[in-house]
Amino acid sequence: MTIEKSLLEDLQKRRSERMLGGGEERIKKVHAKGALTARERFDLLFEEGTFQEWGMHVEHACHDFGMEKKTLPGDGVVTGVGQVNGRSVAGFAQDFTIGGGALGQRHAKKICDVMDYALNCGLPFVAINDSGGARIQEGVDALSGYGQVFYRNVALSGLVPQIAVIAGSCAGGAAYSPALMDFLIMTRDNASMFICGPQVIKAATGVETTMEEIGSAAANAGISGNVHFVADNDAHAIELVHELLSYLPANNLDNPPHMPAENINLEPDPVMDTLVPADAKGMMDMMPIIQRVVDDGKFLEVHQQFAPNLLVGFARVDGIVVGVIANQPKVKAGTLDIDASDKGARFIRFCNAFNIPLLTLVDVPGFLPGVQQEQGGIIRHGAKMLFAYCAATVPKITVIVRKAYGGSYLAMCSRDMGADVVFAWPTAEIAVMGADGAANVLYRREIEAAEDKSAKRAELVKEYHDQFASPYMAASRGMITDVIEPSTTRANVSLALRSTLMKSETRPPKKHGLIPL
Incomplete structure (x- = not known):
């Protein structure tokens, strides 16, 4: 039996529509900022033709604040498994072109499903974060979704490597999933990560601050220590993911990817x-x-x-x-x-x-x-x-x-x-303290009694070093x-x-x- 051509055409049409995310205009806005879309980021992460998407046809109908009904194809996140340097890696990439990449119930379920797969199959996990936060219209369901993701971050911890890329907004509770992962990579210009923004801080404490001070890549990498790597752009962030993975095993039962040389170089340097x-x-x-x-x-x-x-x-x-x-x-x-x-x-x-x-x-x-x-x-x-x-x-x-x-x-x-x-x-020099300080403590009277105190100190410092350090x-x-x-x-x-x-x-x-x- 041959499948009707119309069915194949319909499948191709549906796939094409979802590949466009939130549409060409929104994609252009992302590119105008010097950023990439979720799918473009995955294209760089995975070897060509190896990505198997999970939940492409998931969609969600919600109402915005004007009560206008909207459909969110993929529910604002791309999930699946692909190959990186010949090894399987699972992950998700939030799609800011669809509802600002906000997390809702089905969005969270897609993430949790692929995290469970990574756990069961022992695959490294990569999360590309670019989201406006919790979907307000879904209320406690959105908060529940975050909780389910956090729970799996902890379940994966120590079992498979977890790498987070902060490629856009990562605010409020959304910041805790990356914080629970092993390595955080943040792009320099288009990303921010914080719990409370400048306006909230001012309203709560009266203190004026800026996003640069609290949520930028520089602040997260150099001051708070939340971020391990700062990337110049999205492509550089994916390069860092590749480089990190090249040193890491797939899971805790695996050995690191050692490449032992046939002959050890014993020549002195x-x-x-x-x-x-x-x-x-x-x-x-x-x-x-x-x-x-x-x-x-x-x-x-x-x-x-x-x-x-x-x-x-x-x-x-x-x-x-x-x-x-x-x-x-x-x-x-x-x-x-x-x-x-x-x-x-x-x-x-x-x-x-x-x-x-x-x-x-x-x-x-x-x-x-x-x-x-x-x-x-x-x-x-x-x-x-x-x-x-x-x-x-x-x-x-x-x-x-x-x-x-x-x-x-x-x-x-x-x-x-x-x-x-x-x-x-x-x-x-291995000692309780440095030879200078120790000599001053142990031989203070001898030094003070000497005519040439500097020479005596030097002599006793050497003596202390030779005998004790x-x-x-x-x-x-x-x-x-x-x-x-x-x-x-x-x-x-x-x-x-x-x-x-x-x-x-x-x-x-x-x-x-x-x-x-």
């Missing part, structure tokens, strides 16, 4: 011997060290604008995917403060959930001192770093480059915190695996990663630990 300043107090940039350890200098930095005194991101070492955590002495001397502790702990816990080995590079003088830090809860926030490292069961490789003082030495994954291998450079002292107590030449760092890290990839660690059964939130 003499440049590494020149990267630590002769002056122990001199300013140092950790980024060149990271770039020389990882393959081809490629380091996908996460949270670049937030808490820059701590660097985190993804890379490969001889093809093995790693999550890198490193102090950045260029900023706040590399101290750990409230924001850096939150940033580090969150990244460590993500890597642990998805079987990504951790490489920690240490140059930390301590936790940042100050009244604001103490009153802001640096104890509680710093404890998150301790908790995250202790709870992590993935391979943990630590390299102490320079300073490692006090509690921050522990917070940067010492042997006592479960590091599998700890290397130290000869320039490392040198890497050989820590190594003599089994706290350092080996003291290595900086030039051999990449080779040593690569070998350690290969030997720990099959690591298996069992912890006592419990529902979950209680991280100090």
Whole structure:
């Protein structure tokens, strides 16, 4: 039996109508802003011809405030599954051309259906947010829809990677679904994300503010830390999604997409011997060290604008995917403060959930001192770093480059915190406090009694370092695996990663630990 031509023509007509979203005029308005439509964003995300749409023919009839009945094709959201670099990925893209992409009951059901599929099939999930918020006309049904989406965000958490793209408006309750996901990418010019806008803030508090101050990409990435990446435009945002996915497994039962080199490069890198300043107090940039350890200098930095005194991101070492955590002495001397502790702990816990080995590079003088830090809860926030490292069961490789003082030495994954291998450079100084400060405390009377106080202080500082703070002292107590030449760092890290990839660690059964939130 042959299908009637009219039926096929009708199907094609219906598909064509829905491909136009809210119509050509609304599409032109989106393009005029330099933005893309929902379907154009998916065209960039998925390999050509691989996207299978879910719920194209769902539609909803609603009334606007003038009680005029309107039909919303697709109910303002495109959902489905497609291929990204040969792997299946599920997702949704809200369509601002249809009812402003507002979320209603059927809109939410479409999202929930594809999230359930991602959960059951172990697929990464990508959400492209561009919505005017809850559909007011649907009242509590719209709020219920958000609740159902949030519930699934939590169900997916730790099971599959979740990536949110903020490509337009994301206001009020709508902001909480991205906030529950693992990584947020926000476009620089056409996007905003906030709970209460400037007018609401002024009405409630009397304070005048602007969208730039509270809801822009700059504010969310650099001040609040809500956003991990800022994209120049929609195409750049999708590029970042692709790059992120290239380091991530499909789910928590899968291994990261390692591409182990057949032959490990064991050649020394003499440049590494020149990267630590002769002056122990001199300013140092950790980024060149990271770039020389990882393959081809490629380091996908996460949270670049937030808490820059701590660097985190993804890379490969001889093809093995790693999550890198490193102090950045260029900023706040590399101290750990409230924001850096939150940033580090969150990244460590993500890597642990998805079987990504951790490489920690240490140059930390301590936790940042100050009244604001103490009153802001640096104890509680710093404890998150301790908790995250202790709870992590993935391979943990630590390299102490320079300073490692006090509690921050522990917070940067010492042997006592479960590091599998700890290397130290000869320039490392591991102690309760810096040699200068310790000499002033321990040898104050000797210094004061000396004729040449500066010379005596220098002598005692060296004595303290040699006796109590040198890497050989820590190594003599089994706290350092080996003291290595900086030039051999990449080779040593690569070998350690290969030997720990099959690591298996069992912890006592419990529902979950209680991280100090």
